[in-house]
Amino acid sequence: MRSAKRMRAARRGLLLASLLAAAGGAHATGEPSIIPLPAQISMEQGSYTVTAAAAIHVPPGDRAAADAAHYLADLLARTRGLSLPVLDDASPSRRGNIVIRSDAAASVKQAEGYVLDVDAHGISIRARDAAGLFYGVVSAWQLLTPDGSRGAVTVPGMHVVDWPRFPWRGLMLDSARHFQQPAEIRQLLDAMAQHKLNVFHWHLTDDQGWRLEIRRYPALTQIGAWRQPPGGDGKPYGGYYTQAEVKDIVAYAAARHITIVPEIDMPGHAQAAVAAYPDLGVTGTRPAVSIDWGVNPYLFNVDDHTIGFLRNVLDEVMELFPSTFVHVGGDEAIKDQWQVSPAVQARMRSLGIKDEKALQSWFIEQMGQYLAKHGRRLIGWDEILEGGVPPSASVMSWRGTQGAIDAARLGHDVVLSPAPTLYLDNLQSRSGDEPSGRLSIQTLASVYAFETVSPALTAEQARHVLGAQANIWTEYLNATWQIQHAAFPRMDALAEAVWTPANERHFDDFMARLPAQFNRYRQLGIDYADSAFAVDMQGKRSRAGDRIAVALTAQAPAATIRYTTDGTEPGAGSTVYRAPFDIAPGTTVSAVTFADNGEPLARVRARRFDGRTMSSIDGSGMQACAGGDLGLRVPLLPDATSPAPVYNVDVMRSCWKIPQISLDGVSGIAVDGAWLARNYGLAHDAAKVVSRAARTSAGELEVHVDSCDGPMIASMPLPTGSAPGSTWRVAATWAAQAGSHDVCILSTAPIRGSLSAIGRVSFVSSVASDAAR
Secondary structure (H helix, E strand, O other), rough: OOOOHHHHHHHOOOOOOOEEOOOHHEOOOOOOOOOOOOOOOEEEEEEEEEEOOOOOOOOOOHHHHHHHEEEEEEEEHOOOOOOEEEEEEEOOOOOOEEEEEEEOOOOOOOOOOEEEEEEEEEEEEOOOOOHHHHHHHHHHHHOOOOOOOOHHHEEEEEEEEEEEOOEEEEEEEEOOOOOOOOHHHHHHHHHHHOOOOEEEEEOOEEEEEEEOOOOOOOOOHOOEEEEEEOOOOOOOOOOOOOOHHHHHHHHHHHHOOOEEEEEEOOOOOOOHHHHHHHHHEEOOOOOOOOEEEEEOOEOOOOOHHHHHHOOOOHHHHHHOOOOOOOEOOOOOOOOOOHHHOOHHHHHHHHOOOOOOOHHHHHHHHHHHHHHHHOOOOOEEEHHHOOOOOOOOOOEEOOOOHHHHHHHHHHOOOEEEEEOOOOOEEOOOOOOOOOOEEOOOOOOOHHHHHOOOOOOOOOHHHHOOOEEEEEEOOOOOOOHHHHHHHHHHHHHHHHHHHHHOOOOHOHHHHHHHHHHHHHHHHHHHOOOOOOOOOEEEEEHHHHHHHOOOEEEEEOOOOOOOOEOOOOOOOOOOOOOOOOOOEEEEOEEEEEEEEOOOOOOEEOOOOEEEEEEEHHOOOEHHHEOOOOOOOOOOEEEOOOOOOOOOOEEEEEOOOOOOEEEEEOOOEEEEEEEEEEEOOOHHHHHHHHOOOOEEEEEEEEEEEEEEOOOOOEEEEEEEEOOOOOOOOOOOEEEEEEOOOOOEEEEEEEOOOOOOOEEEEEEEEEEEEEHHHHHHH
């Protein structure tokens, strides 16, 4: 067996080649492009070519092998164009075949493991259980799709013994904020299975929508599944999953060895439920289904009626979802309504509960005990630790990793899901072509580097770590293409973090295997992000202004960047970027990263460098002002599903800084912006929103230099008629400035109603000819 050290060295030598095919795609070279990387793999002599004449053999009556075989056959037909029959064979031979069989003696260390062998006679997959056979098939499929070619493929000889590091390898999808069709859910489940992820955490209820049909309480979906769009009387937005659809999805997931863990939020994030049944709430009044992202005030009541209602809901949830765990949320439940309710306070006194945090613990424990009576286990976000963690609870840590550490030390099972690292609604780069999301940049490398087990835990405490999952929150991910862009290929990084032994994980090896995965994404119609390989371009003008120095970078440091300056798209023979280069103003630079075999790894990025474009800065070039946070990139309309303009916003301060811009010869400014829906549930933070004195009814954009308290050099009245989704341009001139300055642009618009946002800032030259150069 080749040592792990030697194998890593070999893979580094093949960085970005990634098992790409030779001429015609029939022969593969290099190390196997399997993601996640197997626990043990040794390369052997020889190879085996799978052609259209091959077959997949399984022993008669081996149902697990037959299911795995049919899954492999289907995948190969769709992605390789190989239609291989599945044959029952009492004495299958590997000669000229793919053989899949259950084997109680397979030399794997634990459940879900498998053994895969390739030699000159064929391919063999063995496992002790059905999940192991399935994951062996997934690895075989990856070996058989090393490139984007169709037809015959040669696989190098190898011996693989593989098993997962953690039993909980998860992905959470938020269907409450934005609804996905059942077909979209199934596509995501397929992708999870192909990454050996086995827990789908399905966020089904929240303030903005109740998505699960509960037959006993039809208003939960008749009313709670629909909301009015922010800022208007448009068509109601929403949708829900019928119980028949849920049963179909659960069965679909189970066939791919994925357990669906439903989340029913309580005691907070309850506004949609209270909108349907006001008596569940504390005030007894009926709110609208919320349109505000964030933290809303509505809590469930704590009386016997509400507890009984939620237990009845859990009855139907347990009937639909056979998972051991049921997630009850428990996060962001601000206690204001409980604190001012005489009925709730009386209930606390009768129960002998000292404060509202302890009341939440009691509430969660009522649900935990009820689930336990039915053979289930409760899991909740780490806020359930506050007020004393209920004895029956397991904890999902999202506010960093400390919640998991604390819970594991107390003897509770934990799942790691920390923000921001494993929150896939965070952007992947600062590029202007990234879609909407949160602006805590989480690159492919940062997700890959996540370590599930904290060194602060002892070996005994670490046994309580079930695994990890990534979360896809959808406040700003309105459509499937955005969800896919957020998930892939960071899902690959997550998969390796929770499957592969820690000492076998190496980012450069991972990057070497990734291009083959991009080909599979294209075959499967997955709209993945190329952010890790995208080329960023920056230009700096000479003092004389007659030349521009252009620097090209990419997140993947070993990627080869090729570029052109003549208007053509770069190809495998184009100039390799090695250092910044000079161009004349008016030149368009096109660039893309390439694998060693000449295959592009990303879309071509192009930029024209002239006076106008270099003096124009979009949101990605702006920073937060002192004390502020450009924390969100939001779409023009909150529920837009098509690609649309996006805006980096600071909800609390409405302020943007452009660092160290030369104002030599600049006589003014033009700002392109928009009015956005101010649909944010800020709870106690609402009082922190900065209000500034305005001189006109809609407010102004003020331009200050050096700091936001520095000299104001321009003020531009904002347009009236601030309907969300409307765009505008304002401009101003100023007296001549000199030198480089930080430029601060702040809004004095009212803090009620629409939110003013900046999309692009253009500095206007005092020399007309300069702008056209």
